[in-house]
Amino acid sequence: MTTVIEVTDLTKRYRDTLALDEVSFAIEENTIYGLLGRNGAGKTSVMSILTAQNSPTSGTVRVFGENPYENAKVLRRVCFVRESQKYPDDATARHAFRMASLFFPRWDQALADQLVDDFQLPLKKAIKKLSRGQLSAVGVIIGLASRAEITFFDEPYLGLDAVARQLFYDRLLADYAQHPRTIILSSHLIDEVANLLERVIVIDQGRIVMDEETDAVRHRAATIVGDSAAVEAFVAGREVLHRESLGRVSSVTVIGELTADDRSRLAEAGLDVAPVSLQQLIVRTTQHHAEARSSAAGPALSEGARS
Known part of the structure:
Protein backbone atom coordinates (compact mmCIF):
# COMPACT_ATOMS: atom_id res chain seq x y z
CA MET A 1 0.00 0.00 0.00
CA VAL A 217 -10.92 -4.08 16.48
CA ARG A 218 -14.16 -6.07 16.40
CA HIS A 219 -12.46 -8.99 18.18
CA ARG A 220 -10.52 -6.92 20.72
CA ALA A 221 -13.03 -7.06 23.53
CA ALA A 222 -15.90 -9.01 25.05
CA THR A 223 -18.42 -8.33 27.79
CA ILE A 224 -18.79 -11.04 30.45
CA VAL A 225 -22.15 -11.11 32.24
CA GLY A 226 -23.35 -13.15 35.22
CA ASP A 227 -22.84 -13.80 38.92
CA SER A 228 -20.50 -11.12 40.25
CA ALA A 229 -18.13 -13.50 42.03
CA ALA A 230 -17.82 -15.75 38.98
CA VAL A 231 -17.33 -12.79 36.65
CA GLU A 232 -14.60 -11.30 38.83
CA ALA A 233 -12.85 -14.66 39.06
CA PHE A 234 -12.82 -14.96 35.26
CA VAL A 235 -11.61 -11.42 34.55
CA ALA A 236 -8.86 -11.47 37.18
CA GLY A 237 -5.56 -10.52 35.53
CA ARG A 238 -7.24 -9.20 32.37
CA GLU A 239 -7.36 -5.59 31.23
CA VAL A 240 -10.80 -4.25 32.12
CA LEU A 241 -12.36 -1.51 30.02
CA HIS A 242 -15.60 -1.12 31.92
CA ARG A 243 -17.61 -2.73 34.70
CA GLU A 244 -21.16 -2.40 35.94
CA SER A 245 -23.01 -4.18 38.73
CA LEU A 246 -26.62 -4.53 39.76
CA GLY A 247 -27.15 -6.57 42.88
CA ARG A 248 -25.25 -9.84 42.45
CA VAL A 249 -24.99 -9.53 38.67
CA SER A 250 -21.99 -7.91 37.00
CA SER A 251 -21.15 -6.94 33.45
CA VAL A 252 -17.44 -6.50 32.75
CA THR A 253 -15.89 -5.58 29.39
CA VAL A 254 -12.37 -6.93 28.94
CA ILE A 255 -9.70 -6.49 26.30
CA GLY A 256 -8.55 -9.54 24.39
CA GLU A 257 -10.04 -12.13 22.06
CA LEU A 258 -11.55 -15.09 23.91
CA THR A 259 -9.97 -18.48 23.25
CA ALA A 260 -11.81 -21.79 22.99
CA ASP A 261 -10.60 -22.58 26.52
CA ASP A 262 -11.96 -19.24 27.75
CA ARG A 263 -15.36 -20.03 26.30
CA SER A 264 -15.38 -23.47 27.91
CA ARG A 265 -14.62 -21.91 31.29
CA LEU A 266 -17.38 -19.36 30.79
CA ALA A 267 -19.91 -22.07 29.95
CA GLU A 268 -18.90 -24.11 32.99
CA ALA A 269 -19.30 -21.05 35.22
CA GLY A 270 -22.70 -20.22 33.74
CA LEU A 271 -21.50 -16.88 32.41
CA ASP A 272 -22.74 -15.20 29.23
CA VAL A 273 -20.65 -13.40 26.60
CA ALA A 274 -22.12 -10.30 24.99
CA PRO A 275 -20.63 -8.85 21.81
CA VAL A 276 -19.10 -5.39 21.96
CA SER A 277 -20.05 -3.08 19.10
CA LEU A 278 -17.48 -0.78 17.55
CA GLN A 279 -19.22 2.18 19.18
CA GLN A 280 -19.23 0.54 22.61
CA LEU A 281 -15.57 -0.38 22.27
CA ILE A 282 -14.55 3.14 21.30
CA VAL A 283 -16.65 4.69 24.08
CA ARG A 284 -15.21 2.26 26.64
CA THR A 285 -11.66 2.77 25.34
CA THR A 286 -11.85 6.56 25.60
CA GLN A 287 -13.38 6.30 29.06
CA HIS A 288 -10.61 3.91 30.09
CA HIS A 289 -7.88 6.24 28.84
CA ALA A 290 -9.52 9.23 30.53
CA GLU A 291 -9.64 7.35 33.85
CA ALA A 292 -6.02 6.25 33.44
CA ARG A 293 -4.90 9.84 32.79
CA SER A 294 -6.92 11.07 35.74
CA SER A 295 -5.35 8.46 38.02
CA ALA A 296 -1.87 9.32 36.77
CA ALA A 297 -2.48 13.03 37.30
CA GLY A 298 -3.90 12.54 40.79
CA PRO A 299 -0.65 12.13 42.73
CA ALA A 300 0.99 14.97 40.84
CA LEU A 301 -1.92 17.27 41.62
CA SER A 302 -1.82 16.27 45.26
CA GLU A 303 1.92 16.93 45.45
CA GLY A 304 1.40 20.29 43.78
CA ALA A 305 -1.30 21.20 46.27
CA ARG A 306 1.02 20.40 49.17
CA SER A 307 3.93 22.41 47.84
Missing part, protein backbone atom coordinates in the same frame (compact mmCIF):
# COMPACT_ATOMS: atom_id res chain seq x y z
CA THR A 2 1.09 3.55 -0.74
CA THR A 3 1.07 6.12 2.04
CA VAL A 4 -0.74 9.28 0.95
CA ILE A 5 -0.71 11.12 4.29
CA GLU A 6 2.02 11.02 6.91
CA VAL A 7 1.66 12.90 10.21
CA THR A 8 4.55 13.08 12.68
CA ASP A 9 4.44 14.61 16.17
CA LEU A 10 1.63 16.96 15.17
CA THR A 11 0.81 19.47 17.91
CA LYS A 12 -1.80 22.21 17.78
CA ARG A 13 -2.37 24.71 20.56
CA TYR A 14 -5.09 27.36 20.70
CA ARG A 15 -3.95 29.78 23.40
CA ASP A 16 -4.36 27.74 26.61
CA THR A 17 -5.96 24.71 24.90
CA LEU A 18 -3.86 21.82 23.64
CA ALA A 19 -6.01 20.43 20.81
CA LEU A 20 -3.42 17.95 19.43
CA ASP A 21 -0.59 16.47 21.47
CA GLU A 22 2.25 15.04 19.35
CA VAL A 23 -0.08 13.01 17.11
CA SER A 24 1.48 10.60 14.62
CA PHE A 25 -0.24 8.35 12.09
CA ALA A 26 -0.26 7.38 8.42
CA ILE A 27 -3.10 7.12 5.89
CA GLU A 28 -2.88 4.61 3.05
CA GLU A 29 -4.35 5.04 -0.42
CA ASN A 30 -7.66 3.51 -1.50
CA THR A 31 -8.95 2.86 2.03
CA ILE A 32 -11.98 4.09 3.97
CA TYR A 33 -10.98 5.40 7.39
CA GLY A 34 -13.04 6.40 10.38
CA LEU A 35 -11.57 9.36 12.27
CA LEU A 36 -13.51 9.00 15.49
CA GLY A 37 -13.70 10.58 18.92
CA ARG A 38 -15.78 12.79 21.15
CA ASN A 39 -16.56 16.46 20.57
CA GLY A 40 -13.41 18.49 21.06
CA ALA A 41 -11.15 15.44 20.76
CA GLY A 42 -9.13 17.03 17.93
CA LYS A 43 -10.68 15.47 14.81
CA THR A 44 -11.52 18.71 13.03
CA SER A 45 -8.14 20.20 13.96
CA VAL A 46 -6.41 17.27 12.27
CA MET A 47 -8.50 17.55 9.11
CA SER A 48 -8.19 21.32 8.85
CA ILE A 49 -4.40 21.08 9.11
CA LEU A 50 -4.21 18.26 6.55
CA THR A 51 -6.23 20.37 4.12
CA ALA A 52 -4.17 23.52 4.78
CA GLN A 53 -7.08 25.40 6.37
CA ASN A 54 -5.09 25.63 9.57
CA SER A 55 -1.43 25.41 10.51
CA PRO A 56 0.28 23.25 13.15
CA THR A 57 2.01 24.61 16.20
CA SER A 58 4.71 22.00 15.67
CA GLY A 59 5.25 18.68 13.94
CA THR A 60 5.14 17.75 10.27
CA VAL A 61 2.39 16.88 7.82
CA ARG A 62 2.94 15.41 4.37
CA VAL A 63 0.17 14.86 1.82
CA PHE A 64 1.32 13.01 -1.29
CA GLY A 65 4.81 13.54 0.11
CA GLU A 66 4.52 17.34 0.26
CA ASN A 67 3.54 20.07 2.68
CA PRO A 68 -0.07 20.92 1.73
CA TYR A 69 0.09 24.54 2.93
CA GLU A 70 -0.27 26.95 -0.04
CA ASN A 71 0.32 23.98 -2.33
CA ALA A 72 -2.29 24.11 -5.12
CA LYS A 73 -0.96 20.96 -6.77
CA VAL A 74 -1.71 18.95 -3.63
CA LEU A 75 -4.96 20.67 -2.69
CA ARG A 76 -6.59 19.99 -6.07
CA ARG A 77 -6.28 16.29 -5.22
CA VAL A 78 -8.02 16.72 -1.84
CA CYS A 79 -11.67 17.45 -1.00
CA PHE A 80 -12.72 18.56 2.50
CA VAL A 81 -16.46 18.70 3.19
CA ARG A 82 -17.65 19.83 6.61
CA GLU A 83 -20.98 20.45 8.30
CA SER A 84 -20.25 24.17 8.69
CA GLN A 85 -19.26 24.66 5.03
CA LYS A 86 -19.67 28.29 3.94
CA TYR A 87 -20.97 29.45 0.54
CA PRO A 88 -21.51 32.95 -0.96
CA ASP A 89 -24.83 34.45 0.14
CA ASP A 90 -26.34 34.44 -3.34
CA ALA A 91 -24.99 31.02 -4.37
CA THR A 92 -27.31 28.21 -5.39
CA ALA A 93 -26.52 24.50 -5.37
CA ARG A 94 -25.99 24.73 -9.13
CA HIS A 95 -23.36 27.45 -8.56
CA ALA A 96 -21.64 25.36 -5.88
CA PHE A 97 -21.42 22.34 -8.18
CA ARG A 98 -20.16 24.48 -11.05
CA MET A 99 -17.36 25.88 -8.87
CA ALA A 100 -16.49 22.40 -7.67
CA SER A 101 -16.32 21.09 -11.24
CA LEU A 102 -13.78 23.78 -12.09
CA PHE A 103 -11.59 23.01 -9.06
CA PHE A 104 -11.57 19.20 -8.94
CA PRO A 105 -9.99 17.61 -12.03
CA ARG A 106 -11.78 14.26 -11.47
CA TRP A 107 -15.25 15.80 -11.07
CA ASP A 108 -18.04 13.56 -12.45
CA GLN A 109 -21.03 15.63 -13.55
CA ALA A 110 -23.15 12.56 -14.36
CA LEU A 111 -22.70 11.32 -10.79
CA ALA A 112 -23.54 14.78 -9.43
CA ASP A 113 -26.73 14.88 -11.52
CA GLN A 114 -27.76 11.43 -10.29
CA LEU A 115 -27.15 12.42 -6.66
CA VAL A 116 -29.19 15.61 -7.11
CA ASP A 117 -32.10 13.40 -8.17
CA ASP A 118 -31.46 10.91 -5.36
CA PHE A 119 -31.53 13.62 -2.68
CA GLN A 120 -34.29 15.61 -4.43
CA LEU A 121 -32.18 18.75 -4.14
CA PRO A 122 -33.51 22.06 -5.57
CA LEU A 123 -30.77 23.53 -7.75
CA LYS A 124 -32.08 27.06 -8.20
CA LYS A 125 -32.84 27.86 -4.57
CA ALA A 126 -30.28 29.99 -2.71
CA ILE A 127 -28.14 27.81 -0.46
CA LYS A 128 -28.80 30.09 2.52
CA LYS A 129 -32.52 29.27 2.16
CA LEU A 130 -32.05 25.49 2.03
CA SER A 131 -33.08 23.29 4.93
CA ARG A 132 -30.33 21.74 7.03
CA GLY A 133 -30.86 18.41 5.27
CA GLN A 134 -30.65 20.01 1.83
CA LEU A 135 -27.49 21.88 2.84
CA SER A 136 -25.98 18.57 3.99
CA ALA A 137 -26.89 17.06 0.62
CA VAL A 138 -24.93 19.81 -1.18
CA GLY A 139 -21.78 18.89 0.75
CA VAL A 140 -22.29 15.15 0.31
CA ILE A 141 -22.75 15.54 -3.46
CA ILE A 142 -19.58 17.63 -3.78
CA GLY A 143 -17.63 15.11 -1.70
CA LEU A 144 -18.75 12.15 -3.80
CA ALA A 145 -18.80 13.72 -7.27
CA SER A 146 -15.37 15.33 -6.82
CA ARG A 147 -13.86 11.84 -6.80
CA ALA A 148 -10.83 13.46 -5.20
CA GLU A 149 -7.95 11.13 -4.42
CA ILE A 150 -8.41 12.00 -0.73
CA THR A 151 -11.85 13.05 0.52
CA PHE A 152 -12.59 14.18 4.08
CA PHE A 153 -16.17 14.14 5.35
CA ASP A 154 -16.31 16.06 8.63
CA GLU A 155 -19.87 15.06 9.55
CA PRO A 156 -21.62 16.99 6.75
CA TYR A 157 -24.30 14.27 6.64
CA LEU A 158 -25.57 14.89 10.20
CA GLY A 159 -28.33 17.11 8.81
CA LEU A 160 -29.70 14.23 6.73
CA ASP A 161 -32.51 12.08 8.07
CA ALA A 162 -31.93 8.34 8.56
CA VAL A 163 -33.18 7.43 5.07
CA ALA A 164 -30.99 10.05 3.39
CA ARG A 165 -27.94 9.03 5.46
CA GLN A 166 -28.39 5.43 4.36
CA LEU A 167 -28.64 6.64 0.78
CA PHE A 168 -25.33 8.47 1.26
CA TYR A 169 -23.65 5.35 2.68
CA ASP A 170 -24.96 3.22 -0.19
CA ARG A 171 -23.85 5.67 -2.87
CA LEU A 172 -20.44 6.09 -1.23
CA LEU A 173 -19.78 2.34 -1.17
CA ALA A 174 -21.03 1.82 -4.72
CA ASP A 175 -18.87 4.60 -6.15
CA TYR A 176 -15.86 3.64 -4.03
CA ALA A 177 -16.04 0.08 -5.42
CA GLN A 178 -15.83 1.43 -8.97
CA HIS A 179 -13.47 4.33 -8.27
CA PRO A 180 -11.27 3.53 -5.24
CA ARG A 181 -9.77 6.47 -3.38
CA THR A 182 -8.92 7.42 0.18
CA ILE A 183 -11.94 8.48 2.23
CA ILE A 184 -11.81 9.75 5.82
CA LEU A 185 -15.14 9.89 7.65
CA SER A 186 -15.51 11.77 10.91
CA SER A 187 -18.72 10.75 12.67
CA HIS A 188 -20.48 10.47 16.02
CA LEU A 189 -22.77 7.83 14.49
CA ILE A 190 -20.18 5.12 14.89
CA ASP A 191 -22.45 2.10 14.64
CA GLU A 192 -24.08 3.55 11.51
CA VAL A 193 -20.78 3.91 9.66
CA ALA A 194 -19.02 0.88 11.18
CA ASN A 195 -19.66 -1.36 8.17
CA LEU A 196 -18.13 1.24 5.84
CA LEU A 197 -14.82 1.50 7.66
CA GLU A 198 -11.71 -0.49 6.84
CA ARG A 199 -9.59 1.18 9.48
CA VAL A 200 -10.31 3.34 12.53
CA ILE A 201 -8.24 6.10 14.11
CA VAL A 202 -9.61 7.24 17.46
CA ILE A 203 -8.55 10.55 18.99
CA ASP A 204 -9.21 11.39 22.61
CA GLN A 205 -8.12 14.66 24.23
CA GLY A 206 -5.69 15.33 21.41
CA ARG A 207 -4.01 11.91 21.43
CA ILE A 208 -4.35 8.78 19.31
CA VAL A 209 -5.79 5.98 21.45
CA MET A 210 -6.55 3.52 18.64
CA ASP A 211 -5.23 3.03 15.10
CA GLU A 212 -6.24 -0.38 13.80
CA GLU A 213 -8.00 -2.29 11.07
CA THR A 214 -11.72 -2.50 11.81
CA ASP A 215 -11.83 -6.31 11.58
CA ALA A 216 -9.12 -6.56 14.23
